[in-house]
Amino acid sequence: MTRKQKRLSIIAAGAVFIVAAVALVTSALREQIVFFNSPTDVLAQTVTPGARVRLGGLVEEGSVIRGQDTTVTFKVTDTTNAVHVSYKGILPDLFREGQGVVTEGVFDQTTGEFIADSVLAKHDENYMPKEVADALKAQGVWKEGDATPGVTPQGSN
Amino acid sequence: MITELGHFALILALAACIIQSTVPFVGARRRDTSMMAVGPVAAVTSFVLVLISFFALVHAYVVSDFSVINVVENSHSLKPLIYKISGVWGNHEGSMLLWITILVLFSALVATFGGNLPESLKANVLSVQAWVTTAFLLFVLLTSNPFLRASPAPLEGNDLNPVLQDIGLAIHPPLLYLGYVGFSISFSFAIAALIEGRIDAAWARWVRPWTLAAWSFLTAGIAMGSYWAYYELGWGGWWFWDPVENASFMPWLAGTALLHSALVMEKREALKIWTVLLAILTFSFSLLGTFLVRSGVLTSVHAFATDPARGVFILGILILFIGGALALFGFRAAALKSGGMFAPVSREGALVLNNLFLTTAAATVLVGTLYPLLLEATTGTKISVGAPFFNLTFGPLMVPLLIAAPFGPLLAWKRADLAGVAQRLYLAVGAALLVGLAVLYMHTGAPVLAALGIALGVFVIGGALTDLGGRIGIGRVSAAIAWSRFKGLPRAAFGTALAHAGLGITVIGVVAASVFSTELVTAMKPGDTAEAGGYAVRFEGMRDVNGPNYTSQAGEFSIRRGGVEVARLSSAKRFYPARRMPTTEAGIVTFGLSQLYISLGDPESNGGLVVRIWWKSWITCIWYGAILMMLGGVLSLSDRRLRVGAPNRARTPRRASTVEAGA
Numbered sequence: 001m002t003r004k005q006k007r008l009s010i011i012a013a014g015a016v017f018i019v020a021a022v023a024l025v026t027s028a029l030r031e032q033i034v035f036f037n038s039p040t041d042v043l044a045q046t047v048t049p050g051a052r053v054r055l056g057g058l059v060e061e062g063s064v065i066r067g068q069d070t071t072v073t074f075k076v077t078d079t080t081n082a083v084h085v086s087y088k089g090i091l092p093d094l095f096r097e098g099q100g101v102v103t104e105g106v107f108d109q110t111t112g113e114f115i116a117d118s119v120l121a122k123h124d125e126n127y128m129p130k131e132v133a134d135a136l137k138a139q140g141v142w143k144e145g146d147a148t149p150g151v152t153p154q155g156s157n
Numbered sequence: 158m159i160t161e162l163g164h165f166a167l168i169l170a171l172a173a174c175i176i177q178s179t180v181p182f183v184g185a186r187r188r189d190t191s192m193m194a195v196g197p198v199a200a201v202t203s204f205v206l207v208l209i210s211f212f213a214l215v216h217a218y219v220v221s222d223f224s225v226i227n228v229v230e231n232s233h234s235l236k237p238l239i240y241k242i243s244g245v246w247g248n249h250e251g252s253m254l255l256w257i258t259i260l261v262l263f264s265a266l267v268a269t270f271g272g273n274l275p276e277s278l279k280a281n282v283l284s285v286q287a288w289v290t291t292a293f294l295l296f297v298l299l300t301s302n303p304f305l306r307a308s309p310a311p312l313e314g315n316d317l318n319p320v321l322q323d324i325g326l327a328i329h330p331p332l333l334y335l336g337y338v339g340f341s342i343s344f345s346f347a348i349a350a351l352i353e354g355r356i357d358a359a360w361a362r363w364v365r366p367w368t369l370a371a372w373s374f375l376t377a378g379i380a381m382g383s384y385w386a387y388y389e390l391g392w393g394g395w396w397f398w399d400p401v402e403n404a405s406f407m408p409w410l411a412g413t414a415l416l417h418s419a420l421v422m423e424k425r426e427a428l429k430i431w432t433v434l435l436a437i438l439t440f441s442f443s444l445l446g447t448f449l450v451r452s453g454v455l456t457s458v459h460a461f462a463t464d465p466a467r468g469v470f471i472l473g474i475l476i477l478f479i480g481g482a483l484a485l486f487g488f489r490a491a492a493l494k495s496g497g498m499f500a501p502v503s504r505e506g507a508l509v510l511n512n513l514f515l516t517t518a519a520a521t522v523l524v525g526t527l528y529p530l531l532l533e534a535t536t537g538t539k540i541s542v543g544a545p546f547f548n549l550t551f552g553p554l555m556v557p558l559l560i561a562a563p564f565g566p567l568l569a570w571k572r573a574d575l576a577g578v579a580q581r582l583y584l585a586v587g588a589a590l591l592v593g594l595a596v597l598y599m600h601t602g603a604p605v606l607a608a609l610g611i612a613l614g615v616f617v618i619g620g621a622l623t624d625l626g627g628r629i630g631i632g633r634v635s636a637a638i639a640w641s642r643f644k645g646l647p648r649a650a651f652g653t654a655l656a657h658a659g660l661g662i663t664v665i666g667v668v669a670a671s672v673f674s675t676e677l678v679t680a681m682k683p684g685d686t687a688e689a690g691g692y693a694v695r696f697e698g699m700r701d702v703n704g705p706n707y708t709s710q711a712g713e714f715s716i717r718r719g720g721v722e723v724a725r726l727s728s729a730k731r732f733y734p735a736r737r738m739p740t741t742e743a744g745i746v747t748f749g750l751s752q753l754y755i756s757l758g759d760p761e762s763n764g765g766l767v768v769r770i771w772w773k774s775w776i777t778c779i780w781y782g783a784i785l786m787m788l789g790g791v792l793s794l795s796d797r798r799l800r801v802g803a804p805n806r807a808r809t810p811r812r813a814s815t816v817e818a819g820a
Contacts (some may be wrong), residue, residue: 003498006498006501009501010501010509014513017513017517018517021517021520021521021550021554024521024549024550024553024554025521025524025525025550027549028545028546028549028550029524029528029542029546031549032542032543032545032546032549033529033540033541033542033546034540034541034542034543035538035539035540036539036540036541054539054541066759066761070678070679070680070758070761070767088678089678089758089769090678090756090757090758090759090767090769091758091759093391093730093738093739093740093741094738094739104541
């Protein structure tokens with residue numbers, strides 16, 4: 001092979017490789033991403049059955065029930081609507097009633113209950129998961145500068 | 158007073174950096190020796206000034222000077238001294254100051270140890286480095302000044318975020334910054350080479366030690382961060398594909414590629430253009446990481462839009478340097494003539510393959526990190542891209558890379574015999590197959606993929622040993638000769654073998670920990686026993702333990718095997734009153750390579766306590782492997798051939814590919 005042919009074949013091989021990688025990424029993006037929903041979104045639009053979603057909002061006051069066998073149920077609310085969530089496992093340190101939370105899981109087809117397999121309530125007591133803050137703002141429930149669910153961006157850390 | 162001194166020193170450092178940005182640069186173009194000589198002086202001066210400034214801030218933290226806003230926001234008089242000091246970089250302003258301190262440290266090192274660099278190259282490198290420093294000094298002074306005073310001064314500070322009050326996080330940021338700021342040197346060398354329009358094997362020989370040093374630090378920093386997240390967050394996970402983690406992982410991937418391509422360039426004068434591009438890209442990833450972590454864009458796209466000063470400033474720096482560098486590359490790259498030819502099957506070919514996979518992997522991580530941000534910024538749709546995405550894209554890219562890794566060092570330069578190399582790897586392949594089958598046999602029902610993953614790890618380790626064995630001629634020469642050859646091997650050879658073996662060990666740890674670990678969430682009362690990894694875990698009861706700035710409730714556990722107590726473990730929940738914030742202090746005991754990991758949940762209504770018990774199979778391999786990789790880097794660095802400042806051996810002058818510098 002001449003130098004030119006060699007270079008062309010290397011470029012061709014590289015191109016094939018990159019196309020394969022792009023295909024991999026786009027298919028993964030189509031199938032493996034998880035959309036965020038507020039309880040109102042959930043009621044308004046039918047979530048694809050069996051699809052993983054993130055559900056976020058505030059933990060409704062008085063809704064947390066620690067049941068049998070480490071299962072906890074609670075309601076996630078955006079103050080307009082609320083969704084029943086059941087979770088088996090240890091809740092994060094900062095999980096509290098009235099605080100923002102993001103849960104990830106699947107809706108039970110029959111009961112309509114949200115079966116969460118992960119619950120996030122991160123960082124510090126002022127911090128609100130950003131999806132929750134934005135969703136609450138969209139509902140008009142919470143304005144900038146509110147004392148309780150104030151966003152102190154952890155951007156510094 | 159000392160605080161004002163620090164502030165003033167930082168402003169003086171800016172002045173020194175502006176001189177360093179311009180005078181040596183102009184000097185290099187005019188071939189004016191005295192102007193070029195200003196570079197090293199300015200570099201050392203700005204280093205000393207920034208250091209004064211940095212220690213002034215450390216001083217404010219140590220004496221708990223609550224008239225400084227930054228100290229108020231991140232410190233507390235009751236905090237242990239070590240966390241007072243680490244609090245300096247546990248916040249935005251202070252960590253940017255650390256960033257700059259390391260940036261000027263590297264300039265000063267080039268100025269001091271770059272004695273054997275050609276004068277104009279050295280002048281240009283120092284100038285480019287000063288451009289970056291100037292931009293970041295302006296950023297700190299204009300938008301993130303850590304020396305601002307509070308008036309009136311409060312009596313007590315707000316304390317540092319408790320999860321950051323940990324020895325792991327005290328060391329992690331400096332290591333990480335030494336890594337990804339260290340890549341600025343490779344960047345400056347690349348830009349200087351493009352400006353001069355001249356690049357040769359000698360250039361690669363100068364760049365490689367800096368890249369190796371930065372890479373070793375970054376490896377250690379990432380491993381430390383991962384271990385910190387593992388034990389401090391109490392979730393039992395060691396890598397979350399969190400954007401903040403990805404921000405440090407992308408420069409690591411690109412830096413690893415750079416390390417390998419610089420090797421080709423040094424030995425064979427090939428891949429010049431690509432190496433220069435990689436040097437630019439690696440530091441670009443570092444800048445991008447800084448932008449992601451420091452601009453607040455990750456916390457909230459919204460917050461970024463309402464308080465854009467910092468974010469836009471870093472974005473500006475990002476665009477200026479990445480855009481400028483790539484534009485310069487576009488104009489000048491064609492002028493860099495490539496050297497040595499090679500066949501696809503050759504050591505060069507293997508290294509090209511390595512680069513292709515590593516950079517593509519970095520690109521997939523980039524897509525997964527930026528896509529949610531871009532989507533939210535443009536359409537408002539919120540998505541999360543988590544582990545499943547990265548497992549599906551990053552994972553498959555690593556498999557061929559791991560298969561190829563043992564072949565690389567065994568292949569000859571220029572043109573190699575693939576079948577012959579495959580033959581030499583028969584032992585490694587055999588060991589891998591054996592271990593893979595053993596895994597399938599011992600863990601009945603173990604996923605085939607897991608067995609393959611572990612076999613792959615063993616193959617990489619076996620390949621590293623084969624390489625060393627082949628070099629000293631094991632089995633072909635007598636033991637005495639083999640031993641003397643072993644002693645005579647260049648340290649770089651051991652470095653390569655160690656780093657590759659470390660990679661294999663990490664792979665084994667990752668696969669084993671994710672497949673064979675068990676998790677048990679259960680409610681326990683004192684006296685209850687649970688089972689994990691063949692050990693009986695008995696809950697003994699709760700105990701109150703109070704620290705200097707926290708209160709804590711610790712669960713005591715005794716670990717038994719066959720009725721005999723082998724270890725005790727204490728897992729706690731802490732509460733930090735200053736920030737009204739609880740943290741989980743997981744209890745961890747190491748058995749061999751595996752760990753027993755217990756974190757506490759909430760009390761149940763019937764008096765029990767929810768406890769999460771993990772058995773983490775071979776998980777320590779992940780970090781042991783990373784430590785070996787780092788040691789491999791350090792060992793290569795100590796090789797005489799690469800030692801910074803070591804006199805060059807006499808070489809037959811090589812025809813350097815040169816274009817006119819004054820173009």
